Amino acid sequence: MxxxxxxxxxxxxxxxxxxxxxxxxxxxxxxxxxxxxxxxxxxxxxxxxxxxxxxxxxxxxxxxxxxxxxxxxxxxxxxxxxxxxxxxxxxxxxxxxxxxARGKRRVGVGFSHLRRPGTPPMQAHAVPGGYQLQGFIPWITGWTLFDSFILGAMLPDGTSVFGMMPFETSQDEQGGELRLSPPLEMAALTSTQTVTAEVKQWFLADDQVLFLKPPNWMHHNSQTNVLHHGFFALGCARAGLDILNQAAERKNLPFLKSSWTRLDEELQACRQAFFESEGEGVTSYGDRLKLRAWAIDLAGRCSYGAVAASGGAANSLNHPAQRVYREALVYAVSGQTEDVMEATLNRLTSAEFCP
Ligand SMILES: Cc1cc2nc3c(=O)[nH]c(=O)nc-3n(C[C@H](O)[C@H](O)[C@H](O)COP(=O)(O)OP(=O)(O)OC[C@H]3O[C@@H](n4cnc5c(N)ncnc54)[C@H](O)[C@@H]3O)c2cc1C
CATH class of the missing domain: 1.10.540 (Butyryl-Coa Dehydrogenase, subunit A; domain 1)
Structure with a gap:
């Protein structure tokens, strides 16, 4: 069998x-x-x-x-x-x-800018046979690793159009331009080759359009999926605890193991709350927001715990505690909305003053 x-x-x-x-x-x-x-x-x-x-x-x-x-x-x-x-x-x-599924084609995305308030960074206008795109894309991960990406741009009535773009500096047949920046110098995830792009009068033909989404779609989508990015933070917290545990096994310092046990219990409780809240309508948006902030906070504390338990070696660029600490930084901001930012800061400022 x-x-x-x-x-x-x-x-x-x-x-x-x-x-x-x-x-x-x-x-x-x-x-x-x-x-x-x-x-x-x-x-x-x-x-x-x-x-x-x-x-x-x-x-x-x-x-x-x-x-x-x-x-x-x-x-x-x-x-x-x-x-x-x-x-x-x-x-x-x-x-x-x-x-x-097997990566024969590799595709990135660039649409987090649809969350930005005020004038949309990427604008679209309907023209015969498609849309004309104009603006700035602040984040696209995967230059040279992916061969195309899905771009989101906003029409004047707030509708978003999503369509396929080549992932290289290019010109379209009508002289429209897509100009990518060099990879951004980032503290974490440097290998992901994240770039920005300028888009000038780019023609997105109807046959390259995936779909249109109504005004405020991104806002509602971010609320519905508020836990989504939190799963990264949970994994990052676990990575920090793995390093803390290894330090506890190497060094004869009982407080390392007891710190691991305490944080492990908290992480298990947070995970359980995440998985119980997955179904829509099970937990209110406000409560899911608090859960997301809890996971962000845990990733920060567990990776900091890994740093403290590793001693000065944690300052070496090649130390795993250093990497995981930097990754926690990314999970504190990825998929961030105003509500997530506020919940993160509320949690950080809710501790009582005590030595
Ligand atoms: C390494 C890295 C790679 C990334 N790769 C991608 C990618 O491949 N594709 C992609 O789509 N995204 C990507 N992102 C973007 C990411 O998911 C988040 O959207 C981003 O980190 C949030 O940062 P931001 O500066 O763009 O925030 P913003 O979206 O500018 O702001 C966050 C929130 O704060 C609020 N806000 C911002 N400015 C103001 C203001 N002036 N007044 C009031 N409210 C305001 C906004 O409402 C928004 O909801 C990447 C991010 C990082 C760090």
Missing amino acids: TVTSSPLDIAERYLDECVAPQANLIDHDSQALQRAFMGLGDHALLTLRADNQVLFRRFQETISRYSGALAFLQTQHQSAAAMMARSPNKTLKEEYLPDL
Whole structure:
């Protein structure tokens, strides 16, 4: 009798054997990151989000325990795959979707700017046969790692249009321009090759459009998915505790183990609350917001615990505690909304004054 492993077991085995030993290299070397990403593709793990949301969240938590850069890169591609799967544009779907699970095609996203208040950074105007796009894209992860990306731009009435773009500096047939910046110099996830882009009079043909979303869609979507980015923070907190535990095993200092035990109990409680709140309508938005802030706070404290337990070595760029501490920084801001920012700061400022 053959026993089939679940995608999560397959992922865990792959991450443990192939990613954990080179997590620090993957953090700053984009070729190592590319190989690790393609390894997920070899196990057909790159469209889990499109196939099964609940399973994907567990995967997201697991992968960020092993490598923040890989977790972050693959999530952009998985977002693109989920959008593709929901698109009514059958031709685009048939062209891309079958190749996404194994990474034969690799797609990023650039639409977090739709959350920004005031004048939309990326604007769209309907023209015959499609849309003309103009503006600035503040974040697109995956330059040279992905071959295209899904761009979100806003029409004058607040409707958002999502369409396919090449992931390289290019000109369209009418002289429109897409100009990418060099990779941003970032403190964490340097290997993910995150860039910005200027878009001038770019023609997005109707056949490259995935879908339109009504005004305020991004706002509602961010509220519905407020826990989504929190699963990264849970995995990052676990990564910090793994380092603390290793230090406890190496050093004869009982407080290391007792600190681990205390934080481990808290992380388990936070995880349980996350998984119990997953279904829509189970927990109010306000309570889910507090849970997200709790996970962000835990990632910060567990990674700080890893630093403290590692001593001066934690200041070395090659120390895992250093990497995980920087990754916690990213999870404090990724997918951030005004509400998430406020909940994060409220939690930080709610402690009583005491020595
Ligand atoms: C390393 C890295 C890689 C990333 N890669 C991608 C990617 O590939 N694709 C992608 O789409 N995104 C990406 N992001 C963006 C990310 O998900 C978040 O959206 C981002 O970190 C939030 O930062 P921001 O500066 O863009 O925030 P903003 O969106 O500018 O602000 C956060 C919140 O604060 C509020 N706010 C901001 N300014 C004001 C103001 N002046 N007045 C009132 N309220 C305000 C906004 O309402 C918003 O909800 C990446 C981020 C990082 C750090």
